[in-house]
Amino acid sequence: MIGDKKILFSGMQATGNLTLGNYLGALKNWVTLSDEYECFYSVVDLHSITVRQDPAELRKRARNLLTLYIAAGLDPEKNCLYYQSHVSGHAELAWILNCFTYMGELNRMTQFKDKAAKHTDNINAGLYTYPVLMAADILLYQADVVPVGKDQMQHLEICRDIAQRFNSVYGDVFTIPEGYLGKSGAKIMSLQDPEKKMSKSDENANASIYLMDDPDTIIRKFKRAVTDSDACVQYRDEQPGIKNLIDIYCACTNKTPDEAVKEFAGTGYGDFKLAVGESVVGVLKPVQERFDELSKDKTYIDKIIHDNAEKANYYALKTLRKVQKKVGFPERPRI
Numbered sequence: 001m002i003g004d005k006k007i008l009f010s011g012m013q014a015t016g017n018l019t020l021g022n023y024l025g026a027l028k029n030w031v032t033l034s035d036e037y038e039c040f041y042s043v044v045d046l047h048s049i050t051v052r053q054d055p056a057e058l059r060k061r062a063r064n065l066l067t068l069y070i071a072a073g074l075d076p077e078k079n080c081l082y083y084q085s086h087v088s089g090h091a092e093l094a095w096i097l098n099c100f101t102y103m104g105e106l107n108r109m110t111q112f113k114d115k116a117a118k119h120t121d122n123i124n125a126g127l128y129t130y131p132v133l134m135a136a137d138i139l140l141y142q143a144d145v146v147p148v149g150k151d152q153m154q155h156l157e158i159c160r161d162i163a164q165r166f167n168s169v170y171g172d173v174f175t176i177p178e179g180y181l182g183k184s185g186a187k188i189m190s191l192q193d194p195e196k197k198m199s200k201s202d203e204n205a206n207a208s209i210y211l212m213d214d215p216d217t218i219i220r221k222f223k224r225a226v227t228d229s230d231a232c233v234q235y236r237d238e239q240p241g242i243k244n245l246i247d248i249y250c251a252c253t254n255k256t257p258d259e260a261v262k263e264f265a266g267t268g269y270g271d272f273k274l275a276v277g278e279s280v281v282g283v284l285k286p287v288q289e290r291f292d293e294l295s296k297d298k299t300y301i302d303k304i305i306h307d308n309a310e311k312a313n314y315y316a317l318k319t320l321r322k323v324q325k326k327v328g329f330p331e332r333p334r335i
């Protein structure tokens with residue numbers, strides 16, 4: 001707890017262009033949660049270098065992501081928005097937790113297996129211990145809740161296991177975090193293959209809506225979205241393309257699928273797709289405008305980065321010093 005609020009931690013990687021899926025599935029939720037919890041939202045750049053990055057590009061994307069957090073509606077005075085690499089406690093705690101994690105556990109991580117299969121030329125130890133770093137992120141802030149996608153649930157489980165193991169040896173050092181899966185329906189699928197999740201690494205540019213796509217591009221991509229030959233706007237699994245478009249429309253307009261189906265009864269797919277595209281433009285345009293404005297104000301963003309790194313570091317050190325003492329490291333001289 002900080003004050004009378006529970007603590008929330010989550011992070012996003014600054015790799016690839018963020019998609020509408022990242023926004024509706026994660027960022028938008030983060031904004032909603034930020035009233036109720038004391039939130040730490042990190043740009044997890046330590047995680048990013050588990051696969052090769054272009055340094056200048058990574059730096060740029062990381063700053064853009066942090067700016068986007070604010071543009072999406074996270075108040076940087078209330079939420080701690082910071083770079084993981086600005087708080088050395090993440091790496092230090094990760095090392096300690098590595099010594100409390102079994103290789104057998106890490107071998108079971110499906111994301112590692114997938115990534116190792118994809119990057120066969122660079123299966124590095126960082127990729128392997130990635131879940132331990134993620135555990136350190138969460139435990140460092142004594143987070144109570146962690147909003148994550150389904151694909152990260154296994155990592156959250158291992159985090160809980162590591163924390164419990166550590167606590168059973170040293171007493172109640174870590175808060176055991178709970179996962180928080182966003183509302184269902186927020187899972188946005190590819191516009192070209194509605195059986196697949198919308199992904200920032202999709203090779204087909206028409207499959208994903210990027211957060212920075214201009215209105216014309218957004219409308220064009222929706223016009224090309226894959227549907228079916230039923231010619232009827234219904235919300236059912238047999239029409240995955242239409243179902244996905246309804247989900248997107250509902251997430252953007254806060255309507256229910258039932259309301260959407262009624263609204264579009266008798267409407268052709270062409271007009272329906274246009275309406276969905278327009279609802280997305282309506283949601284993304286203000287975020288884009290705010291992003292452009294913020295990007296111009298270097299002094300302001302620099303101050304946010306400075307102040308929030310300080311705040312994150314303060315809370316991180318509280319936990320880290322306790323852990324270091326527990327495991328038997330000597331008292332630190334004042335340096």
Ligand code: TRP
Nearest residue numbers: 009010011012013044134137146
């Ligand atoms: N691994 C997460 C992802 O790729 C990002 C992440 C890193 C994270 N550390 C975290 C998410 C801690 C939640 C909590 O999506």
